Amino acid sequence: MTQNAETAVVPVSNGKRLLNELLESSRSLPYRDSDLGSIQLGINELRKRAHELRKNTIEIKSEENYTKAHYLLAGKVSIDEVASNIKSLENNNVLEPRSKINTQQADLDSYLRTKKDENILSAIEQSLSATARDFDNFVNQNISLDWKQRRDEIRESFGIVLNKQASHTDSKSQNGNGNKSISWGKSFKLSEDNTSKLNVNANYSTRRKFERYAKVVNELNNSRQFTKTLENADSEFDLANEFIQIYQNGSDSKSRQLYESWQIIANVNKGNFKSTNEKSFKNQVVARSRTFLELQFFEYADAIYKKKVTEKGLPTIINKIKSFIDSQKLNANGNLLVVNGTPIWALIFYLLRAGCQEEALNLVLEHQSVFKKVEQSFVPYFKAYVSSQDKRLPQPLVTKIQNEFNHHIKNSIDGDPYRYAVYKILGRCQLSRRNISNIALTIEDWLWMHLMLIREDSQVDYDPIHEKYTLSDFQEIILSYGNNKFSSNYLQVLLLSGLYDEAGKYALETDEMDGVHLNIGLAAYGLLQKSTQETVNKTKGARFSKLLGSYVESFKFSDPRIAVEYLILICLFPDQIETCHEALRELVLETREFAILLGKINAAGVRVPGKIEQRKSLINLENDFLNKITEQAAITADKEGRIYDGLLLYQLSEEYEIVISIVNRLLGEFLSNTELEQSLVDGNSETNPILIAENFLSLYQDISVKNKEICKSLLKIAEIRQYYLEKDWDTTLKKIEELEILPINPNSDLGTTRLKAEELTFLNENVLKNVPNLLIITMTCVAQKNEQINSGPFNGGIKDDKLKELRLVAKNCVIFAGMVQYKMPRETFSLLIGLEALL
Template sequence: MASENGLNALVQQAEQLTADITEASGELPHVHRNLYQIHEAGQRLLEKTAGVRDGKADVKAAILLGSRGFDVPKLSQKLESLNAAKSLEAIEPVWETDIEGFLSNERENTLLAAIEQSRKNTFAEAERSQWLCCEREWEEEKEMILNSLVGTGQELELTRDSEVYRGSPLSMHGRSGLDAVAMAYAREVFVRNEAKLQGLTHSLITTFHQASIAFPNKSVHDCWSLVKALVDIPSLPPAAHTLRSSPSLQLPLLSQARHHLEHRYLEYIRESVHQSLAQAQLGGVPGTFQLVRSFLHLRQASSIPGLEDGCVEGQPVWALAFYCLRCGDRDCALATISRAQSCVEFCGYLREYVQSQDLRLSHSSETRLRLLYKRTVRTSTDPYKRAVYCLVGRCEVADSHPDVCSKTEDYMWFKLSQVSCEAPDSGHAPSVDDLTLSQLQATLLEEFGETYFNASQVPMLYVTVLLLSQQFEAAIEFLSRIEHFQSHAVHFAIGLQELGLLRLTESPRSRLLVRDSGGVHRLNYARLVISYTRRFSQTDPREALQYFFLLKGMEGRDGHDVFSLCVAELVMESREFALILGRLLPDGSRRPGAVDKFLRDTSELTAFVAAQAEAQGLYEDAVRLYDLCKDHEKVLTLLNQLLSSVASSPPSPQSQRDRLQQLAVALADRYKGCGHSAPHSLAHIFFVLLDIMTFFDHYHHKREDQALEVIQQLKLLPLVAGETVEQKVALFRTMEDEVRRCLPDLLLASMSLLYSQYCGTNAPSSRPGQQDGGQEAVRRKLRRQARTLITFAGMVPYQLPGDTNARLVQLEALMTS
């Protein structure tokens, strides 16, 4: 009670003190000190605290260590006398004098250095391999992206209607990726391939031209008409692209281009006149002259100011002569000029021009006519007279004559008529005043270009200009950049390549259009066709094969045939192995695939596709493909590796183990019935692995008796009486790695089965004192087998996982306890 009263009194005093402080001014009085005074106060507090702490520490140390027999003061003196720096300075280097120790040390250092160097080399090699693999994959991805791009170096316009990237083709769910136009082209390609396989001749350009009649775009049909007219050359050489820079091919192509333009213009005049017969006043003898006269009457050419040298039948003589030449009737133009008395001097030049085979005056006549033009005709007010002089004498090649050549076709006809392509034996020396074909090509493609011809709005007009000037590669490349005309561009290229007229790039990995050091444009034909087939290869693999056959014989990546590369890529992307490459029936016979039509022996192609699948890590597909080409050794080599990795896994439907087991069983049945060409050792491993999978099937399904029967029949483990551990260890040394990798799981599963049976024999008897019926003997046998497995695991030359050894010892210990 007294203590409680004392505590209560203290509490009351504390509360009273708190109240007094609170009722004061509200703040504690401030202590004013300078920095020096604060520092001194702090030092005093530190000394007091350190002294108390050191004293307490000494007391605690004395209590703790003194109970164990340590003298704390002496120990402190010894510790203070130690000087690490002086001790280290006093140490003298001691040289190794023990030869055995020295050699042992050097051996260890050498081993450690070798291990370290090997580690560095391994990491460096792994890093190098990784970068090489990444680089190869990126090159393939880059090639696929470039093949899928709309343009080639041009700035892309990503619109909603333009499909720029097709690297991941969309699934069409059974629908074809070919529209009506593409299907019409594909039908003609199929007919061409059938004819080629049968050794028959076939003109692709002719059939493409006929198919284009049904196309909704008339300009496409007109372009095919131009291409058909250009290549209508007798005895065109097979490798015509090598002569593209030679006058022997340039002159016929120029002539065909002029004839085409002249024929079209004649049809245009005829339609214009027949649409206005009353106003045209067509009459007289039928022919070009009457058509041209009526056409000029419609255009009222006689009212044009500045015309010279009179008229013929009421129309200007030079206008009649020009339009007769424009329609390709040069004899009519000569007859017209002959009827004009004031044109006698020019009539001789025109006669020589008409009678020449290449529509070219002799060098002397051409020089005189050019001088005459410069003296008198250049200043003439008659545009038709100037145009006829420039046409016959090839004067003023830089003048485009806009008064008489108002349309692009007129301009092209005029320039093609002025182009000089002289053979070395023609007698014409090259002149700076001549217009060469290369100059005209550079003017049209580089100086004028797409902007001048408004190619984005009228693309077929620009394509026509390029085709007329024999720039086939540039025309195809331009047209392929337009989404709605890509199929036409591809088939223009196919038709021209069929005749050997295209200049192709050396590498299929280059850009679509390449300009070499000589200024010649070359087309990547393989890339063009492959990028086109990506649109429908997933939905129409048979049609894609038809286009790939066009590339057969071209050298691709790593020296492989482009056809084989394309088929391999098609098979791996579409997964249509049986459809494209065929399949094997249970009796060993082969059902042909779509590719059999193009190859007599498909085994080489199938082996190439299998190698591609193996390189990509698709081992299951590679096994099926190697089996298809009857490379049984490769089949069993890969399949053994796959089976070894999944043999001990629990069976489950649709798993990798289930798929591999079904494939292996089907192959085993066929190989037993039809035979195989693989080595006996591989076949033995294959069947052993199948038996191991059967063992694990029984084990995982708790069929213990069947599992033990299978493992005893395998004779891989010392479980049968009369078999020694040494025999099984010697047998294990001869096993392949595929079987060795299954050993840890086999040991654990077998030990688990023994332990399970051991536990089953420990069931108590139903009657007290009843005999166990020989169960003790069974338990002794099981313990003996378990001990044998432990001994085998310790003697076998194979590094078992640590948990495997621990688990085996644990199970064996449970059986002996």
């Protein structure tokens, strides 16, 4: 104990200076009861130091419990006296307390070890960082690639249109419009700031609605394709009626609005009106809309008549209109001219409103005496109007009725308001003021009244400017009023006034799915293409294409077949054929549903058309386009490592040399990466490389001899593997010798072995990567045959000869492997040496 104390105080001479410096430095170190605040240590180091501190504390306490046995060891030295002297020195601060010295030494050792570890780790980190920086600098200095430009070049090589001001990459689409064609997908937007947020798979109700719509669109395309094939226009699909069936049972206001809207569309398209003349088309819109409103009103009047069970008289048209007038309580108006209890002018007006002009004329003729007393010339006016084919009075009568209207009717304070309305309709009087006061008109009545006053024929050119009223004028009024004026009937108003583009936009704002199909219906009937809004003619097709692209975006991955059905509708606009092709191309590349969209090859080698090819007559699809899109998809699949997709696509594009190259690569990798004890044929002809290769060789003969021989060699290796699995060692060695790759003939000399090794340089890489497995199989077969001979019934001479031949084969294989070991895995070479040692 004394010796240890003295050693702590008085260091040896050759380390005196160093220990004094360490002792002096240790004074600034924390004691073991400090908070260790000045040393930043990790949690592991703190745990280790805490353990050492606890250990030191235990040792110090144990030192205080020494026994009297020290007298036997120290002889005549009084340990108590020495201890007392040391204690005195410590109390006088001559010596540091032993407990502190021991603790400081432990803390110092631990600190130095920690610093050493930290320095080593820091040096390693600095070295790694410097290496990384050097590598980055090397790459920046030696590899200069514009990745964005490279990406664009690759996309352009695939035929994908980029959003540039330059023209379409396909030279066929280059024209005066420059960037006429647009890219489908994310760039297909309803507007620049709005994309579709629709999710057709959001819930059961939405999905069911989506499927019902998709079924109608599919039937529409079936009909279009059938019609185009037979060139028979009479078989046109009744699209409007299909949608009417969907909405007719709806009870909510939106369903009723769509139901009436499709009725309007169906009515406008009656008779398959195909005129391309703008004026004729406008007249058609006005006439059909007017007819629709008249029929709608008559059905309403008929429903009122049927509800009045106490109604007397026959159910004639006159009686039904009278019943309607009675329900409106018009008799209370003292200004009405009443004949036999019926307001005669109101009856004429509502007969015209119901489209019953002949009945109105009969009524007028029955009451000629009444009209001659009041309006002597009215009967000739009305008779001429009803008899006219275009419902227009001859010019002399027009002048006469307008003079009479201006002098006697328009300023009449107590006149019958219905007389005012009838005169305005017959003579198109005072068109500068088209409203009718003192008559409560519904929105439908108001529309009908304006449609009665519109004229688009050539005679309108002779009318005074203030007396002209065309469909375009009426449309301006509708748009100026807007949605607030017509409330929930705005969609019907837009359709009835020929504002088909505006109707399509408004329907989209109300409900995207419903709006998309309303636009499809309008385009299918040619109403969008022939819309009377001339200012948007140039952008109609582009807007329709974006609309369909945005809608398809919501389900193209889940339902690629349905996506095709919608995208081919882009060709309803003749100027959008290139856009349609572009959209289909991107659909194929993005969804990668190649078998569904482009087709497949069946077991007999016959091409099965995909969805796009099935609809080729609807999109002006040419074979070169199909081959082009297939080849582009094949290149994409090959770049992304999707081998089976690439195989299919290259077959579809009839690139058989590329197909056999892919088959060889696939088969070579399969054979080299499969364990030798594993079966190679699983029976799946679509994914098993061996079956794929066999099937391809049997179907296609028009391929190069070189690729065909490579494929046959790989199939022979597969056959060798099968014999090896069956433990048919003799047949396995025989088949390997027939390959003429390995020098397994026992008579082969060193020169022959070297020549075989040199020939590997010219061996196809797909076959070459299987050489290690062939060597292992050969050596395993040799080892197995060696064991069979040693344990078999062979006499001495024959046995020795056979064993010698096997050793020569093994020797040749090892020498061969040694000559080409730079191409061999280390494990393979080690295994060959081990197998040779067993012989």
